[in-house]
Amino acid sequence: MTATIARMQRANRGTQFRAYRLHGADPAQLDPFMGIDAWMSAPTFPPHPHAGFSAVTYLFLDSETGIANRDSQGNRTLIEPGGLHWTAAGRGVVHEENPAVLGSTTHLLQIFVNLPEDRQTEAPFALTLRPQDVPVVQRPGARVRVPLGSFGGVRSPLTPPTDVTLLDVTLEENAELEVTVPAGQRAFFMPVFGSAEIDGQSFGLDDLGAPITPTGADATAHRLVAKAGSAKVAVFIGKPLEQPVLSNGPMAFASRDNLAAAAAAYHRGDMGSL
Template sequence: MSTRTLQQVIPAIATSDGAGVKLLRSLGQSQTLRVDPFLMLDEFSSSQADDYIAGFPSHPHRGFETVTYMLDGHMLHEDHLGNRGDLQAGGAQWMTAGRGVIHSEMPQQQSGRMRGFQLWINLPAMEKMKPAGYRDIRPEEIPLVRLPDGGEIKVVAGNVIIDDNFVGGPIQGISTEPLFLDVRLPAGGQFKQDIATEHNAFVYPYEGHVEIGAQNQRRPLQPHTAGVLSSGETIEIRSPDRSAAFLLLAGRPLREPVAQYGPFVMNTREEVEQAMSDYRKGQLV
């Protein structure tokens, strides 16, 4: 069985989005730094209210999916479809923009720590104009799997098999077949996961650093850095000298052209221009 190796490193850069929310962006900091089907990964983390309090006021999307996963804090999602989601620590939202959605994500706290991630996942051409959809995922809906060495895995999307036990996350049946795991390892802990050979994958440590690869191929990956993996059937990750926490994300690549302008992700420039025109005319949704 071939083990994936660390192929490319993408350090996150400081930026801001929404109404000035400070964050770190790895994937998506340029249109060449993507891992098909993943378009962007943002990490937000601060105990300073000024860094997040203005939130993400009402804005449009078309042509892809957004996933917001909260570690700490509380945000409120509202959209034009009437969906309302209370994003709290340990919970997530999975929003399919499809042909169009206008939504907001606003902090519901005046102080304290707010920490989490937003991931953008592309949609295949045949699904870009399908009706928008929304799934609010409460913390108790996300399975927590204990590892023998004291580590743990939260399964947001996809499936894992640990000690012959099959565990499926709440998100299933999506065309890109995403795997979204939040893994925490103690010092010296190890994690091994099979991944479909044809799927692309990357690792994002957000606490501590990890080592990736089989014993004779291990390479370090620092926190707040996306580590893009080679092809292979399995991945091995180790926290060498202190505890670590990381996201493991994998999905079926679409291998389609990507045309993006801000919150619109289509296949051609003409389709993006149509999305912009539709939004100006109030016809996006």
């Protein structure tokens, strides 16, 4: 099956904030993911609420500094380069993220993952994966870190509330990697550095293209190839939840009543503060 090339957007703010965003025009397009923001400078996320879904931060190994994460549940975490932090917002939490060393460059993914409807009103909680605990798969000319899900016979030790896979793929020039998408799941491929091909279709940051594969009844194998130099690609795989997505921005629920209740709880201060 041929992948659809979706368009990413630049979301730069001044000279210190360079961002690339992938958010589907239709919420079903990326399901169970809700959007990906890739920052390649020194972002700051002041205290803000989330509810109904999960906010996941993954730092690439080349990040010059970590991210200091704290939330209104009392969690305090330093996300190191190569590490991942998963905030399951549930019925609501306030959190904040800042570079651990101000002025240093961070290189990260901010990933928004939907929660199954029956878990959207649960108490919030956080999961953390240290860089040294991320499994790594080596292939000829390719290195794959597996912070979420599984690949090549290895599985991440993290068990999040939504079962998804994240692969951090580095390819040498002309190297090939086969990525299998299980039956009933979809995948998308987000360029991080360089350009690549998937099943013969080119994509990269030059054209801000991100291939999205259709959901199939059978498992499908896709051929990822680096062209004209090395490339880094983030691969996202998951089974669509196929539930409504009603959002007011920082909150998203399958139920309009739950969305309204979460917004009211935040304004009452029930989610806590920082």
